[in-house]
Structures are given as C-alpha cells and as structure tokens.
Amino acid sequence: MLPIYLASSSPRRKMLLEQLGLPFTVVPPDVEEEEHDGLPPRKLVEALAAKKARAVAPAISRGLVLAADTVVVFQDRVLGKPAGPREAAFMLSLLSGNEHEVYTGLAVMEKPSGRLVVTHECTRVRFRTLEEEEIARYVATGEPLDKAGAYAAQGLGAIFIAGIKGCYFNVVGLPLARLARVLREFGVDPLKCFLEK
Template identity: 80%
Template sequence: MLPIYLASSSPRRSMLLEKLGLPFTVVVPRVEEGVQEALPPHQLVETLALRKARAVAPSISKGLVVAADTVVVWHDKVLGKPADTREASEMLSLLSGNEHEVYTGVAVIEKPSGRRVVTHERTRVKFRPLTAEEIARYVATGEPLDKAGAYAAQGLGAIFIAGIRGCYFNVVGLPLARLAQVLKEFGVDPLEYVQNN
C-alpha cells in the first residue's frame, strides 16, 4: 500500500483518518488559508485543500498526500474560524434557529506521478434557537475559537444541533465516505487493508 501523508495540523482530522484503519504520517503544511478572489464555497474549499496538499507534496518522494479544508456557509456568507470572541458570538447568533451548510474540500496527490483528485462534500446542519446567555457561555469555554462557524459538532457545540442532513464526519472536518472512495481510485481500500493486517 502507498504511504499516506495527512497535510493537516488538525487533531480532529487525524482522529477521523484513524477511523479508516490506515497508517498515516502527519505533515503540517505551511500555507496561507485565505484566497484573494471570491469563489463559490465548493470551489473555495477545493482550492484551499489542493493548496495544502501541494505545499506538502514536494517533501514526499512516494505516497499519497491527503488534505482537506472546511467552511461553514450561511446564506452565501462563508464563516471561517472566528478572529475573536466577539466574532464567534456574531457567527453563533447568525446560525441560531437556522439551517446552514458545511463544505469540506478534499485533495489527494499521488507521488511521484503527480496525479491528483480534488472533490468536496456538502452537509446541511440545523441549529435550534440559542439564547444570548447560551452563546456567551459557550464562547467562554474557548471551544468555538478555532472552529469554522464557531462551533464543534463533536464537542459541546453538539447541544445546539437540531438535525443534520448528509455526512456527519464532513461537519467535523473530514468526510470519510468521500475520502475512502477517492483513496480507492489510487488502489487503497480501507476494508481490504484492515482485513489483511
């Protein structure tokens, strides 16, 4: 099996990739996460995921570089990671009682061939109405400050989620079903690996 390199500093993505049962090495990409041009959400996350994968690929002689990028979208407004507690509160106020979308771009580059696959996943998430006190107390925990959309579906933010349509793992930051299908295009089948090891 080709070695797998996860181009991410996110402990959540490492935790999710571990669920596939495949061995991998984390390599933190050194990239700017912003883009100059205005892009639709699916193109934005694909562009950023590919940028991360390309940043790591030159340091790999053989294997698959896997990268991802996630954004939350409310009424066509992209909500990335909040800059501070005020912005986190504003984002949660927007999401309160509303449905929003979570997009994650996934990029896989094979070395040394340079072959690549770039795709994305979209999930719809519905928040229950939140009170100002709930928002303030949640922001005070610090959990929202490094999360797209200012919440963690796998953490305390789960108590705000009334429903999810689509891939839950996408909301956490790595759509596992989509990634597994992409890996199979490169001859890496998680089920086959687990059965043989």
C-alpha cells in the same frame, strides 16, 4: 500499500483518519488559508485543499498526500474561523434557529506521479434557537475560537444541533465515505487493508 501523509495539523482530522485503520504520517502544511474572493464555497474549499496538498508534496518522494479544508456557509456568506470571541458570538447568533451548509474540500495527490484528485462534500446543519446567555457561555469555553463557523459538532457545540442532512463526519472536518471512494481510485481500499493486517 502506498504511504499516506495527512497534510493537516487538525487533531479532529487525525482522529477521523485513524478510524479507517490506515497507517499515516502527519505533515502539517505551511500555508496561509486566505480567502479567495468570488469563488463559490465548493470551489473555495477545493482550492484550499489542493493548495495544502501541493505545499506538502515536495517533501514526499512516494505516497499519497491527503489534505482537506472546511468552511461553514450561511446564506452565501462563508464563515471561517472567528478572529476572536466577539466574532465567534456573532457567527453563532447568525446560525441560531437557522440552517447552514458545511463544505469540506478534499485533495489527494500521488507522488511521484503528481496525479491529483480534488472533490468536496456538502452537509446541511440545522441549529436550534440559541439564547444570548448560552452563546456567551459557549464562547467562554474557548471551543469555538479555532473552528469554522465557531462551533464543534464533536464537542460542546453538539448541543446546538437540531438536525443534520448528509455526512456527519464532513461537519467534523473529513468526509470519510467520500475519502474512501477517492482512496480506492489510488488502489487503497480501507476495508481490504484492514482485513489484510
């Protein structure tokens, strides 16, 4: 099996990839996640994921480089990681009582061939109505400050989610079903690898 390199410093993506039982090495990309004005969300996350994969690829001689990027979108407005507590509270007030989309771009690059597959996943999430006081308390925990859309579905933010349509793991940051399909394009089948251990 080709070695797998996760181009991410996210502990959530590391945890999700571990669920597949595949051995991998974490290689954080040295890139700025700047906004690409004018790009629709699906193209934005695909471009950022591809950028991360390309940033790590030169350090790899052989294997698969896996990268991802996640954004929250509310009424065509991209909500990345909040700049601070005030912006986090503002984002949560926007999401309160409403539906939004979570997009994750996924890029897998093979070395040394340079073959690159880029795709994305979209999940709809519905929040219950939040009280100002609970928004303030949640922001005070610090959890939303490094999360796209200012919440963590796998953490305390779960108490705000009234419903999800689509891939839950996409909301956490790595759509596992789509990833498995992409890996199979490169000859890596997680189930087969597990059984052959």
